[in-house]
Amino acid sequence: MSADNQFPQWEVFIQSKTGLPFKHVGNVHAPDSEMALQNARDLYTRRQEGTSIWVLPTNEIVASNPDDSDAFFDPAEDKIYRAATYYTMPEGAKHI
Amino acid sequence: MEDEKRLEAFQAKIDREEKIEPKDWMPADYRKHLVRQMSQHAHSEVVGMQPEGQWITRAPSLRAKVVLLAKVQDEAGHGLYLYSATETLGISRDELLEQLHTEKAKYSSIFNYATLNWADMGAVGWLVDGAAIVNQVSLQRTSYGPYSRGMVRICKEESFHQRQGYEIISEMALGSPEQKEMAQDALNRMWWPSLMMFGPHDADSPNTGNATKWKIKRETNDELRQKFIDKTIQQATVIGLTVPDPDLKWNEETGHYDFGEIDWTELKEVIHGRGPCNKQRLNHHRKAHEKGAWVREAANTYAQKQRDIKKVA
Numbered sequence: 003m004s005a006d007n008q009f010p011q012w013e014v015f016i017q018s019k020t021g022l023p024f025k026h027v028g029n030v031h032a033p034d035s036e037m038a039l040q041n042a043r044d045l046y047t048r049r050q051e052g053t054s055i056w057v058l059p060t061n062e063i064v065a066s067n068p069d070d071s072d073a074f075f076d077p078a079e080d081k082i083y084r085a086a087t088y089y090t091m092p093e094g095a096k097h098i
Numbered sequence: 099m100e101d102e103k104r105l106e107a108f109q110a111k112i113d114r115e116e117k118i119e120p121k122d123w124m125p126a127d128y129r130k131h132l133v134r135q136m137s138q139h140a141h142s143e144v145v146g147m148q149p150e151g152q153w154i155t156r157a158p159s160l161r162a163k164v165v166l167l168a169k170v171q172d173e174a175g176h177g178l179y180l181y182s183a184t185e186t187l188g189i190s191r192d193e194l195l196e197q198l199h200t201e202k203a204k205y206s207s208i209f210n211y212a213t214l215n216w217a218d219m220g221a222v223g224w225l226v227d228g229a230a231i232v233n234q235v236s237l238q239r240t241s242y243g244p245y246s247r248g249m250v251r252i253c254k255e256e257s258f259h260q261r262q263g264y265e266i267i268s269e270m271a272l273g274s275p276e277q278k279e280m281a282q283d284a285l286n287r288m289w290w291p292s293l294m295m296f297g298p299h300d301a302d303s304p305n306t307g308n309a310t311k312w313k314i315k316r317e318t319n320d321e322l323r324q325k326f327i328d329k330t331i332q333q334a335t336v337i338g339l340t341v342p343d344p345d346l347k348w349n350e351e352t353g354h355y356d357f358g359e360i361d362w363t364e365l366k367e368v369i370h371g372r373g374p375c376n377k378q379r380l381n382h383h384r385k386a387h388e389k390g391a392w393v394r395e396a397a398n399t400y401a402q403k404q405r406d407i408k409k410v411a
Contacts, residue, residue: 008195069123
């Protein structure tokens, strides 16, 4: 058999319930966006897993490089005052 | 970073039980092992539709028919989840299919056995899916992220597969004497091939290599096989069936069943293309793929047309 091109690849994101974030579940192959949506529906929501689906071309995703993650995320590292636990509350104070 | 340092960091990450993700550095052998194992897994799901798919039109009731249809549909979905996960390693779907069609990639030997009658639908769901589940539950903890997440989804969905098989076989085993005979016969034929699904003894397993160290495999072939046997014997006993193994015996000391030696020559024969249905399975897959070519062409042409229209507009 010779390769016959299995269509462009699309990444699939599913929102399981209104209000919840979309979650990556995998990919599908499809010639266009409409079929990508339908294929994603058929493949990833056979048990009503979703209320909404996003598909986008895999090659349109720009991802950070895990090897660079130390430097990349470094700016947040020394800013622990962004967390509530950083602050000391007076003794006996409740519900704060 | 030099490779040696990278390898060290890679191993440390695995030892910390962190998942390896597609963009992470990984040793070439890790990638190679995963492509081989995951594509074999994907092909098994897809080829595995055939022995059961043959019985959809001959299901004995409408209920049995929709259930079997849903199960076979799931196998197609599981094959696609796994192809999708395998592609994250940088291999294309085309290449994967080509490896299957040129017999460079394998699929589980069990699907090269024929399904002769309705009792086999029971035996396949109960034993073949049962064995697959034992393996897949273990693989949920595999070190490669996309594979692990695929396994979690597949295990969740497959919980009904084994139960529908056991339902079929128990209905027959507890039915008329003829039905019981069919159920026992199906068990007799499927038992040993199901045990072979776990692969050779650990000592003779050619693909183990670093798979354990890299936590691709979390349990060995023999451990998984033992788990499956220990679970299944009780299920057989409850419905009055016996497995075709005169050496099977409960071992009080080990807390496991002892069992007879598997016919490894048979497994080798089937793996190397000389099982009862190898040619049929592969030819069917090739033909289905070729016959679908016009659909792919039409879809591509339509998509191109839509893009051209948009450009003009």
